[in-house]
Amino acid sequence: MHVPDGFIDAPVSVATGAVAAAAVAVSLRGARRELDEQAAPLAGLVAAFIFAVQMLNFPVAAGTSGHLLGGALAAILVGPYTGVLCVSVVLLMQAVLFADGGLTALGVNITDMAVVTTVVAYGIFRAILKIAPNRRRTVTVASFVAALISVPAAAIAFTALYALGGTADVAIGKVFTAMVGVHVLIGIGEAAITALTVGAVMAVRPDLVHGARDVAARRLELRTGTPATPGRTPAPAGSAAPAGSTTPAGAAPATARTVTAAPAAKEADAPAPAAPRRSARRVWAAGLGAALLCAGVVSFYASASPDGLEKVAADKGIDKKTEDHAAKDSPLADYGVKDISNARLSGGLAGVIGVGATLAVGTGVFVVVRRRRAGADAEAG
Secondary structure (H helix, E strand, O other): OOOOOOOEOHHHHHHHHHHHHHHHHHHHHHHHHHOOOOHHHHHHHHHHHHHHHHOOOEEEEOOEEEOOOOHHHHHHHHOHHHHHHHHHHHHHHHHHHHOOOOOOOHHHHHHHHHHHHHHHHHHHHHHHHHHOOOOHHHHHHHHHHHHHHHHHHHHHHHHHHHHHHEOOOOOHHHHHHHHHHHHHHHHHHHHHHHHHHHHHHHHHOHHHOHHHHHHHHHHHHHHHOOOOOOOOOOOOOOOOOOOOOOOOOOOOOHHHHHHHHHHHHHHHHOOOOOOOOOOOHHHHHHHHHHHHHHHHOHHHHOOOOOEHHHHHHHHHOHHHHOOOOOOOOOOOHHHOOOOOOOHHHHHHHHHHHHHHHHHHHHHHHHHHHHHHHHHHHHHHO
16 A cells, blocks of 8 residues: 555655654653563564565455555554554654655655554554453454454545545545545455464463463463462462461460561562563564564565555546655665566565665664663653
């Protein structure tokens, strides 16, 4: 659904650019609350993974394909504010390096593909978790539904923007019907990818799924029988008897019992040492391997059919005033390395470069945000 230059007129492009800039600014502040030492590098990985999977166009109808948008996946895994930043980084790298999505339309694409999908998906996801049982299966189902709805929501948002600033004279009703129709089908693929990915992370490290941390805490509470409050542990077995209990015959005198029970009670009430944080290196390595595999190998077998927006634009005449991309002569334009004639090698190498660049930029952004949070906490302390 990458909107190229020329689809939307200048005033609406400028307005959406302002909306996108404001959303990114708000997300930078909000991400400080979502990112910790583990989440910052994982957020960079999520951005790289979304970039890789977006290269895997899948067929959805005759002559039409679709690809992951990623807003739902990012919001559920790393939080809605960080999710907006993840997709924004992906869109920026695609526009600058690969001439995918217009530079003047970058505000349109961030507003539509990053903000709308993330906000809609996370809202639906959290609503389902509030009304459904706190189970791992519920998280997977909620991920599926949220991702499914987020894609046609983005199609509706594009239609609204086109109604305001479309450059071709096309009936909006036809655009709406075509866009929503094809993107409902694309949404099924988005939902499947999102649910499978979230389900896989939940199976091994549910604590790394931002949107389901309360579910993970509830499961811990059910296992231990104690509210999962940080820094507290259940009272140890054999601790002092509650007040008012009787002393069996032959028991120690009350004075001795009082002396020994008091320290035990204090020990039970004292905060327990924090449990050591589990490393996320294995999850990070597995995710990076999956991203490189998708971008470097599997992408060669992706559908070559135009995606939903391209197909609708060609069928309805929306693309009449499409402009050449400013980065059309980029060495990586159209997801291929210039001067490498072997299509498999060219596309695979471009994908690997894209994953590496997105990972580097994304991780850099999130580490900086994390450090600013740490600095603010230190000042407050």
